[in-house]
Structures are given as C-alpha cells and as structure tokens.
Amino acid sequence: MADKKPFYITTPIYYVNDIPHLGHTYTSIACDVMARFKTLDGYDVKFLTGTDEHGLKVYQAASKAGVDTQAFVDKVSQNFRDIQPLMNLSNDDFIRTTEPRHIKAAQGIWNKLVEAGDIYLDKYSGWYAMRDEAYYGEDELTDVDGKKVAPSGAECEWVEEESYFFRLSAWREKLLAFYEAHPDFVQPEGRYNEVKSFVSGELRDLSISRTTFDWGVPVPGNDKHVMYVWIDALTNYITALGYPDTEAPDYKKFWPADYHVVGKDILRFHAVYWPAFLMAAGLEPPQCVFAHGWWTIEGQKMSKSLGNAISPHDLVERYGVDASRYFLMRHVPFGNDGNFAHEDAVNRINSDLANSLGNLAQRTLSMIHKNCDGQIPHPGEFLEADKNLLDHAQSRTLPGLRRQFDKFMIHRALEDVMHLVNEANTYIDHQAPWTLKKEDPERMKTVLYVLAETIRCLGLMMLPITPDSASKMLDQLKIPADARDFSAVSADSAIPGGTPIDKPEGIFPRIVEEEQQQAAG
Numbered sequence: 001m002a003d004k005k006p007f008y009i010t011t012p013i014y015y016v017n018d019i020p021h022l023g024h025t026y027t028s029i030a031c032d033v034m035a036r037f038k039t040l041d042g043y044d045v046k047f048l049t050g051t052d053e054h055g056l057k058v059y060q061a062a063s064k065a066g067v068d069t070q071a072f073v074d075k076v077s078q079n080f081r082d083i084q085p086l087m088n089l090s091n092d093d094f095i096r097t098t099e100p101r102h103i104k105a106a107q108g109i110w111n112k113l114v115e116a117g118d119i120y121l122d123k124y125s126g127w128y129a130m131r132d133e134a135y136y137g138e139d140e141l142t143d144v145d146g147k148k149v150a151p152s153g154a155e156c157e158w159v160e161e162e163s164y165f166f167r168l169s170a171w172r173e174k175l176l177a178f179y180e181a182h183p184d185f186v187q188p189e190g191r192y193n194e195v196k197s198f199v200s201g202e203l204r205d206l207s208i209s210r211t212t213f214d215w216g217v218p219v220p221g222n223d224k225h226v227m228y229v230w231i232d233a234l235t236n237y238i239t240a241l242g243y244p245d246t247e248a249p250d251y252k253k254f255w256p257a258d259y260h261v262v263g264k265d266i267l268r269f270h271a272v273y274w275p276a277f278l279m280a281a282g283l284e285p286p287q288c289v290f291a292h293g294w295w296t297i298e299g300q301k302m303s304k305s306l307g308n309a310i311s312p313h314d315l316v317e318r319y320g321v322d323a324s325r326y327f328l329m330r331h332v333p334f335g336n337d338g339n340f341a342h343e344d345a346v347n348r349i350n351s352d353l354a355n356s357l358g359n360l361a362q363r364t365l366s367m368i369h370k371n372c373d374g375q376i377p378h379p380g381e382f383l384e385a386d387k388n389l390l391d392h393a394q395s396r397t398l399p400g401l402r403r404q405f406d407k408f409m410i411h412r413a414l415e416d417v418m419h420l421v422n423e424a425n426t427y428i429d430h431q432a433p434w435t436l437k438k439e440d441p442e443r444m445k446t447v448l449y450v451l452a453e454t455i456r457c458l459g460l461m462m463l464p465i466t467p468d469s470a471s472k473m474l475d476q477l478k479i480p481a482d483a484r485d486f487s488a489v490s491a492d493s494a495i496p497g498g499t500p501i502d503k504p505e506g507i508f509p510r511i512v513e514e515e516q517q518q519a520a521g
C-alpha cells in the first residue's frame, strides 16, 4: 500500500566457513521480532539476511574440506537458509554474495569510489597473517622461535603486495561530523562513544584488494585483484534493493536502512568503513547500526575446539521454536553480553510461558468452554477492576511496547507484556470465577469475558515473539485473520460475546527435565 511507512532491517551476512550456531540465530531472531512488530504495526517492512561467501577464510575452509569452492559455499549457505523455516523467520530476501546481482552491485560501488577519487593503487608492505586475513603492526607482534606471531596466535610473514586503497583518512572529519549530527547512528550509546573515539584517533587508508587468491569479486579493469571481502560484503545491503540502479523502486523506498543489526565484533566495519564508502559513493549512510552483545555457553566461549556450540536445531529440539525465541529475547538486555545456561532457559520458559501466560489462557478458556455453553460470554456491567484490566490490555500496553521497540529494547517490551499477564493472573485470583459460578453466574460471565479479551490482546502483542503459539491463542478465540494486527489492539475490536470456541488445548508446554520425569514416574 502506497501510504505505508517503509522499514528496512538487516542481519549481517554470515560467513559460510562455519555452520550456524546460537550467535547467528540470535541476531536473526532479534531482527525477525523487530520486522514482525513493525509489520503488525502497519509498516511496509523489508527484512534481509544472507551469506557472505568470498574471502580467504571461506576459500581455505573449502580447500580443507577438499571440495570445489562453489559447491562448498552452495552447501553451507543452504544451512543458513534452513534457519528461516526452522526458526520461523519472516525475511523476504536471502542474499548470497556469489550471486550475479551482487557482483554487479559490488563492482558498481567500486566504480563510484574510483570516479570520486577515493581509490588509488599502491604497494602494501607489512606483517600479514594469512589465517586472520589481516595485517599487523610491528609493535603488535611477538617473537616465537624466530617467527613473528600476531596477538591472535597466527603466524605472520612479511608481505609486499600491490593493493588498492580506499582513502579512509580523507573521511575522518566528515565521519566525525556525521556522528555529531546523528547521535542515534550507533546504538547502544556506549558503542557510539567507542566508534567516535576510534575515528578521533588516526585513521589509516584501507587496503581493499588482494592478489594472493582469487575467490572474490574481480576488481573492475584489473583482474589480478579481487576485492577485499568487507567492501564486497557490506554492499549486500544495497544489492538487495537493486543497486547500482538507484532509481530501483526498492532502493528508493527502503534506503537508507532503518537498522543494520550486528554483533559487537563487526561494529567498526559497519559504523566506520561502511558510512565512509557510502558517502564517498554519494549515497546516504544507514540510519542506525545496532551492535548487540556476545553469547557464551554455560560460562564458556563458544568454540569449535570445545565443541560447545549450540545449533538452532539443538534449540528447537530442547525447547521448541517459540520458547527459544522468547528466552533469547527475554534473557539478555539487547546490547549486553549474555550467558546461555540450560537451567536459566528452563526456568524462564516454565515460569513465564507455561505457568503465567499458558496457564492464564488455559484456565480461562477451559472455564468458558465448560461453563458458558462453549461461547465467549456476553459481559454485564464492567466494575472498576474490569475496566482497569481492559484498559491495561487494550490501551496502555501497546504504546509502551512501541517506545521500547523504537529503542530496540525487546527485553523491556517483554517485561511489559509479562506485567499485563501477571495483572491478569492477579485479577483471576481476586475475582475467583470458580466461586462466582455458584454465587453469581452473571458476574462470572463478565469476569471471563474480561479475561478472554485480555488474552486476545496478549495474543496479538505476542505475535512478533512467539508467532505460532500466539496465532494458536488467537485461533482458539476465533479471531479472524484480518483482525490480527496492532490496529486491533483496541476496545473497538473487542471480542464479540457469543463467539463459539472449541475445547482449548495447552499452548505453552512445560519443560520437564528427564530426572524430574523419572522422579515423578
């Protein structure tokens, strides 16, 4: 629809040298939750994810596997694509940097940078760590058995290589002015200060081509060089909009992006190099780069050697899709580091989803089904307590969620939703509809109506986080498809009395540990 506001959000494109794990899944889910929230709130959303398939790391991973590089990237990229159905991601494009549309875009931006005079050919000499695909300063190295070793532990060799350079140093002042003018460009705020102080120091020109291997986008006009993987990778965000055609409808509609969501490991590329490339090419920088924190597993760094990485398949198997999504979003304030502990996941899922929200829905709908002829009852006059809960559900919660989502504070939004759930549970305990059944059946109907209406609003507001389960809640209430967006979180769309419902089934299962099962059985 022409009058919808556009909203464009991206994940990093993941390297295909590894299989997807919790970290990748986390970023993708966070973006999905935001994309769904905005869609439900009436925006025209574009949500992009994909894979980064060039560069030395990928080339080496393929060589190690003894497989043709293209066949290797096809296979690993598919592993990332498979997260989409598995985790119920709503991305509407999946980009691969080996696609022709992307090669065209990467070469397009390169040509713009050349035209602008920001790329020059020179010689690079320095200590190069093949493994890290990075140069190190002499002062960073240590001597180990006569060899120069980088802080990462990678061995370095003295390399003299012809290389193209991007005149990053020339963009220092403009970058600083840009940060000043856009204080929300990097979030959270601590990261903004980090970026500013990095750029305030010395900014050296950036080597942006390689001649030592050829798994990359060829530099236009000089086939000896392939582009440095980061200039290639960052461009994906505009490739997907039709770049180099800046008149393409998607480019015009969605650029500049609202959010590039990244882990803090790759903030510098997104918040320093990328806006410099874009400004040099005469394009607008994105509106915000949000750097989230780093997950450890049971207190340890996720690593191949420890074999402790959790895959998205593990998550689904252990907790289910929606509960995993909920836990990851609820456990850690977005932006902070977090630790994944199985015990925390079980406790959180059981207490919030099974005991609080799930029970509320199950208790209420079972009582309605049993005591109100299987129909949502017609309410009588609302008392103060009813009005309070209805107002909380229909009017007060959503504006607060919007404010939290505007700052990407998904965990806070979830706290607000749970606050409403708790209030509804307090209400049910105070009103005690099971007692009213005998004492005042008309009042019982009003109470159950108020609860059903609260559950309808909760179902709608949980759609971004737990899409399947929230849809089931709305199915149970027989809410039609065209009344499932945020415009329906309002008294005007309240559930009509007389709506027939089926016998409800529990939606959020409790996770029962094996030991508990054995103890019980």
Ligand code: ME8
Pocket: 011, 012, 013, 014, 015, 016, 022, 023, 024, 026, 027, 052, 233, 234, 235, 236, 261, 262, 263, 264, 265, 266, 293, 294, 295, 296, 302
């Ligand atoms: O860096 N905790 O790809 P990549 C939280 N191709 N997030 C994590 C994580 C962890 N332990 N581990 C990974 C690249 N991530 C480049 C990006 S973009 C133009 C190019 C997530 O496969 C997090 O989002 O190494 C991080 O930034 C990303 O995966 C790195 O993925």
